[in-house]
Amino acid sequence: MKPAPALRGRTAIALWLAFILACGIIISRSQFTTDLSAFLPRSPTPAQQLLLDQIRDGLASRLILVGIAGADAPTRARLSKQIAQRLRADPAFVSVNNGEPVSVERDRAFLFNNRYLLSPAVMPARFSADGLHAALSDSIDLLASPAGLLVKSLLPRDPTGEMVQLLDQLGSGTRPQMVDRAWASRDGARALMLMQTRASGSDTDAQQRAMAAIRQAFDTAPGATSAAKLVMTGPGVFSVTSRDTIKSQVTRLSILSLALIAALLLLVYRSFAALTLGFVPVISGVLAGVAAVSLGFGAVHGITLGFGTALIGEAVDYSVYLFVQSERGVADQQDWAKRFWPTIRLGVLTSIFGFASLLLSGFPGLAQLGLYAIAGLIAAAAVTRFVLPHLLPGNFRIHDVSAIGRVLAGLVRRAAALRWAAALLLLAACAVLVQHRASLWNDQISSLSPVSQADLALDASLRADMGAPDVRYLVVVSGASRESVLQSAEQVSTVLQTQVDQGELAGFESPSRYLPSIATQRARLASLPAPAEMETRLAQAVRGLPVQAQRFAPFLADVAAARGQPLLQASDLEQTSMAMALDALLIRQDRRWSALLPLTAPDGGINASRIRAALGATGLPNVLFVDMKAESDRLYSGYLHEAILLSLGGLAALVGLLLWVFRSPLRVLRIVVPLAAAVVTVTAGLAVFGQQLIILHLVGLLLVVAVGSNYALFFDRADSAVSPRTLASMLFANLTTVAGFGLLAFSNVSILQAMGVTVAPGVILALIYAAIFAEKTHA
Amino acid sequence: MTLKKTFRLMLVALVLLPAIGHAADWGIDQLMRDLAQTRSGRASFVEKKSIAMLDKPVESSGDLLYTAPDHLEKRTLKPKAESMILDQGTLMIERGRQKHRLQLQDYPELAAFIDSIRSTLAGDRKALERNYRLSLDGTAEHWTLQLLPTDEKMQAVVKRIRIAGVRDEVRSIEITQADGDSSLMLVEKLATTP
Numbered sequence: 004m005k006p007a008p009a010l011r012g013r014t015a016i017a018l019w020l021a022f023i024l025a026c027g028i029i030i031s032r033s034q035f036t037t038d039l040s041a042f043l044p045r046s047p048t049p050a051q052q053l054l055l056d057q058i059r060d061g062l063a064s065r066l067i068l069v070g071i072a073g074a075d076a077p078t079r080a081r082l083s084k085q086i087a088q089r090l091r092a093d094p095a096f097v098s099v100n101n102g103e104p105v106s107v108e109r110d111r112a113f114l115f116n117n118r119y120l121l122s123p124a125v126m127p128a129r130f131s132a133d134g135l136h137a138a139l140s141d142s143i144d145l146l147a148s149p150a151g152l153l154v155k156s157l158l159p160r161d162p163t164g165e166m167v168q169l170l171d172q173l174g175s176g177t178r179p180q181m182v183d184r185a186w187a188s189r190d191g192a193r194a195l196m197l198m199q200t201r202a203s204g205s206d207t208d209a210q211q212r213a214m215a216a217i218r219q220a221f222d223t224a225p226g227a228t229s230a231a232k233l234v235m236t237g238p239g240v241f242s243v244t245s246r247d248t249i250k251s252q253v254t255r256l257s258i259l260s261l262a263l264i265a266a267l268l269l270l271v272y273r274s275f276a277a278l279t280l281g282f283v284p285v286i287s288g289v290l291a292g293v294a295a296v297s298l299g300f301g302a303v304h305g306i307t308l309g310f311g312t313a314l315i316g317e318a319v320d321y322s323v324y325l326f327v328q329s330e331r332g333v334a335d336q337q338d339w340a341k342r343f344w345p346t347i348r349l350g351v352l353t354s355i356f357g358f359a360s361l362l363l364s365g366f367p368g369l370a371q372l373g374l375y376a377i378a379g380l381i382a383a384a385a386v387t388r389f390v391l392p393h394l395l396p397g398n399f400r401i402h403d404v405s406a407i408g409r410v411l412a413g414l415v416r417r418a419a420a421l422r423w424a425a426a427l428l429l430l431a432a433c434a435v436l437v438q439h440r441a442s443l444w445n446d447q448i449s450s451l452s453p454v455s456q457a458d459l460a461l462d463a464s465l466r467a468d469m470g471a472p473d474v475r476y477l478v479v480v481s482g483a484s485r486e487s488v489l490q491s492a493e494q495v496s497t498v499l500q501t502q503v504d505q506g507e508l509a510g511f512e513s514p515s516r517y518l519p520s521i522a523t524q525r526a527r528l529a530s531l532p533a534p535a536e537m538e539t540r541l542a543q544a545v546r547g548l549p550v551q552a553q554r555f556a557p558f559l560a561d562v563a564a565a566r567g568q569p570l571l572q573a574s575d576l577e578q579t580s581m582a583m584a585l586d587a588l589l590i591r592q593d594r595r596w597s598a599l600l601p602l603t604a605p606d607g608g609i610n611a612s613r614i615r616a617a618l619g620a621t622g623l624p625n626v627l628f629v630d631m632k633a634e635s636d637r638l639y640s641g642y643l644h645e646a647i648l649l650s651l652g653g654l655a656a657l658v659g660l661l662l663w664v665f666r667s668p669l670r671v672l673r674i675v676v677p678l679a680a681a682v683v684t685v686t687a688g689l690a691v692f693g694q695q696l697i698i699l700h701l702v703g704l705l706l707v708v709a710v711g712s713n714y715a716l717f718f719d720r721a722d723s724a725v726s727p728r729t730l731a732s733m734l735f736a737n738l739t740t741v742a743g744f745g746l747l748a749f750s751n752v753s754i755l756q757a758m759g760v761t762v763a764p765g766v767i768l769a770l771i772y773a774a775i776f777a778e779k780t781h782a
Numbered sequence: 783m784t785l786k787k788t789f790r791l792m793l794v795a796l797v798l799l800p801a802i803g804h805a806a807d808w809g810i811d812q813l814m815r816d817l818a819q820t821r822s823g824r825a826s827f828v829e830k831k832s833i834a835m836l837d838k839p840v841e842s843s844g845d846l847l848y849t850a851p852d853h854l855e856k857r858t859l860k861p862k863a864e865s866m867i868l869d870q871g872t873l874m875i876e877r878g879r880q881k882h883r884l885q886l887q888d889y890p891e892l893a894a895f896i897d898s899i900r901s902t903l904a905g906d907r908k909a910l911e912r913n914y915r916l917s918l919d920g921t922a923e924h925w926t927l928q929l930l931p932t933d934e935k936m937q938a939v940v941k942r943i944r945i946a947g948v949r950d951e952v953r954s955i956e957i958t959q960a961d962g963d964s965s966l967m968l969v970e971k972l973a974t975t976p
Contacts, residue, residue, distance in 0.1 A: 102887065141877075144862055147831050147840040148875060152892055152939065155963070158835060171882050180871050181887045549837040 012393030019287070019390045022382075026290035033297035037207070037246035037305035037453075061599075062587030064204025065097070067237040068465040069196040069217060070188070074230040079194035080183035082231055085224040086217065087196060094201065095213050098583050101196040102179065102186035106580045113579045114169045115161075119565040120519065122165035123172075125527040129163060130537070135544035138163040143548060160557040172516060173581075179469055188468035193234075195469055199583060200239060207246055210239030236462040245453040249305035249752055256309065256746050256755070263742040264319055271735050272326065273402035281322040283391055288318040288383030295378035296371050307371045309747070309755045310702075314376060316743020317710055318383035320736035321347060325387055326401050327732035343729075344388055346716050349664060351384040353657045353716075354709030360653030361702070366642040372702055376709070404735075408727025411734060415725065418774040425775050429680050432687035443686075445695035446640035453752045476602040476609055478511075478618065479627040485573075485589070485596050489520035491623055492598040498617050499600065507613060510603040514588035517581045524570045534563045639698075646698050650705055657708070674715040677772035678708050684772075685765040699754045703744075703761025710740055710762075711769025718777035725777070737770045808922045810907060816922075816950040818905030822849040827856075829967040846969065851904045854896075868896055891939045898929050898943050899955060914943070924948060 069086075071079045083101045090099045119125050128134045142164045145154050157166055179186040179195050186195040198217070202209030214235060221233045268278050289311050296303050324347060329339035354376070361373025436443070452459075478495055482488040492515040502508045515523070532540060537559055545552045573589075576582040590597045602609060615628045661671040682704050689696060714733055718725055740762070747759025828843045844858040854868040864877040868886075873896065875882040886893035894913040901909040910916060913936060914929035929943040937960065944956040955967045 107888070143836065143840075144864070144877060146833060146835070147842060148858070148864060148866065148877070151831075151833075152895060152959075153889060155833070155835070155961075167882070170884075549840075550835060551837070554835060 015389045015393055019386060023287060023290060026294040029294040029297050030290065033293065034302040035305065035308070036302045037242070037249045056590075056592075061204075062199070062583075064238045065200045065202070067198045067200060067210075067213065067217065067235055067240055068462070068469055069198065070234040070236075070461075070465050070468075071194040071196075071221070071231055072192060072234065073232040074228055076187070076191065076194075077183050078226060078228060078231060079187070080185040081226040082221065082224050083185040083194040083196055085226055086220040089220045089224070090198065090216065093216055095209070095216060097199040097201050097586075098580070099196065099198045100186075101194070102181050103184065106578070110579045110581065113576070113581070114173075115157075115166055117568075117571055117575075118161065118165040118169060119531060119562070120524045120527055120568070120571050121516075122168045122527075124163070124165060124168050125530050127530045130530055130532055130540065132540045132543035135163065135540055136546070136548070139544055139550070140548055143550060159554055160561050162555050162558050186469075188464075193465075193468065195465070197469055202239075204238040204242065207239075207242045211243045214240060214243055234461060234465070236458065236465050241452075241454050241458065241462075244458065246305065248455075249309065249453060252750050252752055252755065253305060253309045256750065257315075260315060260743045260746045263746070264316060264739045267735070267738055267742060268319070268323070271323075271402065271404060274400070276396065276399065277326055277401045280391060280394055281319060281326065283394065284322050284383040284386040285315050285318040287386040287390075288379035289315065291382030292375040292379030296375050299374050300367060300371055304368060304371055306368065306752075306754055307375050309750075309752070310372050310758065311375060311379065314379050314743070316740040317706070318379060319739045319743075320710070320713065321384050321387035322391060323736045323739065324732045325391060327404060327735060328726075328728050340388065340392070346720055347384065347388075347713065349661075350713035350716050351380055352660060353712040354380050356656040356660050357650075357653045357705050357709050357712075360649040360656065361646070361705070363649055364642065364646055366646065366698070369642070369646055369698060369702070376706075380709075404731045405727055407734070408729075408731035411730040412725075412727045415730060415774045415777070418771075418777070421775050425680070425772065429683060432684045435687040435690055436683065439687075439690040443690060443696055444643060445697050446636060446643055448635045448639035450695070450697045451639070451699075451754055453754065455751060475631050476604065476611075476614075477629045477631065478600040478602065478614075479597055479629060480600070480623070481595055481597045481625045481627075483594065483596070485591075486520055486522070488589070488596040488598045489515050489518065490522055491626065492600060493520055493523055494621060494623060495600060495618065495626060498621055499602070499614075502614060502617060506605060507610060508602055509605040511600055512584070512588060513600045514585055514598050517576060517585045518571060518573055518589070521570055528566060528568070528570075531562050531566050533566075534559065537562055643698050643701075646701050650701055653705065654708065657712070670719065673776065673778060674712070674719050677715050677718075677769055677776050678711045680772045680776075681707055681711055681765050681769035684768050685761055688764065689760065694757075694760065697754070697757050699757040700761050703758040703765065706744075706758070706762050707765030707769055710766045711773065714770050714773040718773045733770060737766055740766045810916055810918050810927075812922070813918065813925060813927070814905040814907045816905070817903065817952075818850070819950055820848075820850070820903070823847075824972040825969045826972055827967050827969050829965060831963070831965040833963045834961065845972070848903050851906065852900060854900050854903070868900060891936055894931065894933070894936050895940060895943075895957075899945075902927065902945050902952060922949060 071082050071086075073079075074082075084103060087099045087101045087103060090096050091105070114121065129138060139162050142154065142158060142162050145151060145164065145167070146158060154164070154167060161167075180189065180191075181187065182191055182194070186197075187193065188195055198213075200210065200213045202213070204210065217235060218233065221227065221231075265278060265282075268281055269275070272278055272281070292311055292314070293303055293308070296307055324343060325339060328343050358373045358376040358380075361369050362377075364370045364373070478499070480488055480491040480495055482491060492513050496511070496513045496515060499508060499511045499513075503510060519527070531537070541555060541559065542552050545555075573585065576585055588599045588601075590599065602614070609630075611628065611630055611633075618626050618628055658671060658675060661674055662668065665671055685704065685707065686696070686700075689700065694700075713736070717729055717733055720729075744759050744762035744766070747755045748763055750756045750759060825846045825848075826843070827846050828841070830839050830841050832839045841861075842858050843860050844856065847853075847855040847857070852868070852870050856866040858864045858866075862877070864875070867874040867876075871886050873884040873886055873892070875884070884892070886896065897909060898914065901907075907916070910929065913931060913933060915932055917928045917930075919926045919928070924946075925948075926944055926946045929945070931937045931940050939960055941958045941960045943958075944954075945952055946954045946956075951971055952969055954969060956964070957966075958964045
């Protein structure tokens with residue numbers, strides 16, 4: 004026995020309400036992100052893992068570059084010093100640099116006191132009589148040179164010039180120029196500051212607080228003036244501004260597209276009740292989508308929400324079909340369920356088959372979109388079918404749209420005449436695609452970045468002014484202990500130094516410079532002769548030099564003291580600016596240690612294979628040469644190719660489904676041709692307008708197929724000619740989809756824009772092609 | 783007697799007045815303008831340094847190259863080839879196979895010291911006065927510019943710098959350090975381009 008209709012209705016509504024409530028609870032506990040986490044692979048290679056760690060909390064991710072423009076140079080420098088003074092007291096910042104010599108004294112003292120442990124020149128040969136002679140005569144030459152001024156006071160204690168060695172090694176980087184005792188850009192128009200936050204770059208909330216602290220320090224500085232302007236950049240700043248941009252855009256676009264779709268539907272229905280009820284499946288779909296993603300991924304990305312906004316335009320289609328196709332009241336709705344529901348169900352199924360392929364993507368961002376689309380569409384369609392009819396009041400009526408339908412029917416009858424024109428257009432589109440095949444896809448990960456061109460330009464200019472590290476090339480050494488990693492880093496340093504000498508590298512950094520391995524420190528101390536022996540050797544060494552051995556009594560004392568000196572520990576670096584460098588270069592993760600050795604490219608760039616070969620020749624295990632940019636681009640182009648393959652797989656599944664349902668290849672071909680034509684034409688159009696396709700264009704194309712399949716299926720319905728009412732419903736559904744996605748095309752977040760410019764023209768084309776290529780049974 | 787004396791003084795004053803008037807025209811500003819005329823030049827030098835640590839003075843010779851406003855090269859040929867290149871804020875010292883690159887901002891004393899020479903060649907009075915008190919002796923034909931450091935830290939290093947020249951050419955640079963060490967560099971112009 005079937006339950007009575009009224010009971011069935013109540014059950015459906017109750018179930019639906021429970022479902023909405025559950026979704027609401029899940030969503031209220033969800034975490035929303037806008038950072039790069041959506042772009043991180045699920046199963047990274049070691050190089051990718053490193054890349055991700057660096058993106059998430061490497062030193063570079065924690066840097067904020069600050070520029071002060073406007074006003075005059077002394078004012079900018081004063082502001083820089085005032086901001087620095089205030090922020091140095093703020094525990095949120097590990098360091099605040101603006102060129103003021105804050106830790107120079109401490110750094111020098113550290114280097115000088117530990118010079119026999121730190122200097123790579125300390126070897127037994129250097130402290131032989133001959134070695135000392137060579138080192139001393141070198142120092143005497145230096146004394147006579149312009150830099151003699153610097154070394155003169157050091158000479159009695161450090162005649163072998165270890166301090167000069169160390170300063171040389173550490174001071175090799177370029178730094179900004181000083182104007183009024185603070186860093187300034189090369190053109191002198193900006194004061195510059197470089198800050199390191201304690202929080203990692205991926206902690207967007209902390210980055211936002213750090214930015215606010217900088218802004219406040221600037222606004223409330225005693226020297227504040229309205230003429231001065233503050234600019235900030237850096238990975239953390241980017242994630243904060245991206246989040247703000249995405250948040251505000253998604254909010255604005257949702258409101259706008261809702262308003263637009265509502266206005267459109269109101270115009271069609273001329274009934275507020277219909278409008279309100281029409282949004283029931285949409286809201287159910289959106290809630291189901293967000294809840295599903297939250298359950299499946301633990302967090303919902305802002306881009307997924309933006310995509311959801313656009314999906315409103317599609318989800319609303321189902322209610323449009325219901326209302327318009329069954330405009331004659333309740334009895335007709337039962338009829339609708341019989342006549343049209345199977346077609347719509349098939350349309351939903353084809354969409355699901357298309358999007359299901361995305362679920363397999365290793366790119367979590369894409370998989371999120373796939374899951375969202377599937378859950379959202381199923382919920383919207385199911386609510387339209389099983390809940391909405393029970394919610395409609397008995398006297399439910401919408402405005403009669405059959406007049407529009409009849410006009411459309413007239414157009415459709417004549418559409419077949421356009422077949423040749425359409426075929427030509429398609430041919431042209433194919434030609435364009437063949438011509439652009441090499442440059443069709445953009446496989447640089449930067450194409451996904453929500454950061455605006457203006458922000459990128461500011462970043463590049465501040466970075467160039469600062470000479471800030473461009474951590475593109477890295478050698479990574481990993482091991483089980485700090486000591487083993489430092490030892491390997493020392494061996495790698497030797498190899499790299501050879502490359503520097505050969506001009507293959509401009510320079511490199513290594514944590515072993517600041518903290519040599521225990522073994523090396525011991526070896527260095529062992530190079531120092533015992534006091535009596537040292538004295539004899541020194542006496543021999545000064546022969547033939549214009550200097551008396553007695554002058555170096557302080558040197559003898561220092562060497563003797565160094566022999567009994569405790570070895571350096573990481574904690575000894577505290578309070579020096581080198582602690583920050585060591586922190587960034589020597590990393591501990593769980594039980595694993597890694598040393599990072601960033602490389603600086605010479606003018607001609609780095610020959611990666613050469614460096615790799617040189618490193619390989621050492622035979623050291625666990626040494627990895629990483630090109631961060633190539634690695635991230637490879638990561639993304641891997642996703643892109645995977646996504647292309649998956650989409651093709653999705654299309655194959657869709658065709659398989661249709662074949663299984665219709666058991667007629669010809670019929671399936673008739674359904675697929677308009678969809679394929681729309682995809683080809685849109686892609687060609689994008690190529691003509693110079694838009695390189697990114698992964699989100701691909702998602703857009705999948706949507707075109709998903710939405711378009713509904714149209715093609717309606718036109719294909721074998722039972723009768725397409726009725727004017729069906730035509731009208733398709734037009735309205737199309738318009739709402741275009742309204743929903745069309746707005747995205749105006750977004751300045753590249754990934755939202757990519758979907759907009761693909762879907763809006765794509766669905767219009769799909770509808771037109773479906774009409775043109777429809778079989779005319781009713782001539 | 784007094785009257786006579788007064789008269790004589792007046793006479794001397796009268797005779798000297800044109801000269802004084804001329805001297806008023808020619809001063810640090812004019813000298814700086816003249817020096818600034820030289821945009822680039824090449825000169826040979828001989829330098830003698832007396833350093834207390836060393837038993838005897840060190841003598842060296844080589845070439846100087848200058849391009850306005852902030853590129854200065856000192857190429858020592860004898861006794862050992864070495865070069866010092868100042869370019870903007872970076873000082874590069876090359877000795878044999880060794881290269882040292884120093885950021886002058888890290889070494890304010892050295893910066894002030896090298897700047898004294900660079901700024902004189904560039905005729906940059908403002909830059910000179912940032913670190914030194916200037917006084918000028920002599921005439922446009924034979925002048926001596928004396929630089930006395932104003933900064934206390936600087937005074938601990940350099941006592942006095944004396945730059946002597948003929949018209950718009952620098953002929954000698956004498957540096958007396960605070961600890962008594964000194965150096966004298968004699969410069970001879972090889973070629974200039976205005």
